[in-house]
Each structure stands twice: as structure tokens, then as C-alpha cells.
Amino acid sequence: MTLPTPAPNLLRDSLTEMITNDLLGPSGGLEEELDQREDHVYQRYLVGMLAPKALEIAGEEMDELAEAIREDRRKGNPRPNGHLLLKEIRARKATRH
Numbered sequence: 001m002t003l004p005t006p007a008p009n010l011l012r013d014s015l016t017e018m019i020t021n022d023l024l025g026p027s028g029g030l031e032e033e034l035d036q037r038e039d040h041v042y043q044r045y046l047v048g049m050l051a052p053k054a055l056e057i058a059g060e061e062m063d064e065l066a067e068a069i070r071e072d073r074r075k076g077n078p079r080p081n082g083h084l085l086l087k088e089i090r091a092r093k094a095t096r097h
Helices: 006-024 059-074 082-097
Strands: none
Touching: 059 082
């Protein structure tokens, strides 16, 4: 008996969710509670103290950001700063409106 192969987009979405939950939380589900005496967010989750609280990036901005990172790498910068590039993208959009 062969198990059905999931569609690539469903597999990608599932993998993205697992990675996000593992790095950012909550990996134990939405009801997860950490024991304050034993667990700290910054110890439990790799990006527990680094992730911006309310940063939302629209799909169009993600595409622009990816292109800006590729362009920055083409110019010789091996480690582009995505946060700064996103600020530049948003500043350009603000001046256009």
C-alpha cells in the first residue's frame, strides 16, 4: 500500500509552519505554557527575543525584498541586511504615494 504524495504547496506550507513553530513558537500548540522556573522564551525558542512583534510583510513586499537581497549579493555584499532593505523599499513606496 502506497501513501498518497501531498501536493508540493501543501508540503511547503506544512514545513514552513513546523519550522516557524520550532524557531519562534509555540511548538507545543496554541495552548503551550512554559514553566517560568525552568523555561525562558529566549532559551526555548531560537528567535524568542529577536522576532519583531508586529512586523507584517505583504506578499508583494516579500517579492521586492527577495529581489533586493539578490541584487545586493550581485553587487558583492554576501550578507545583505534584509531589515534595512525592507525599510528602503517602504520608504520608496511612501515617496511614490
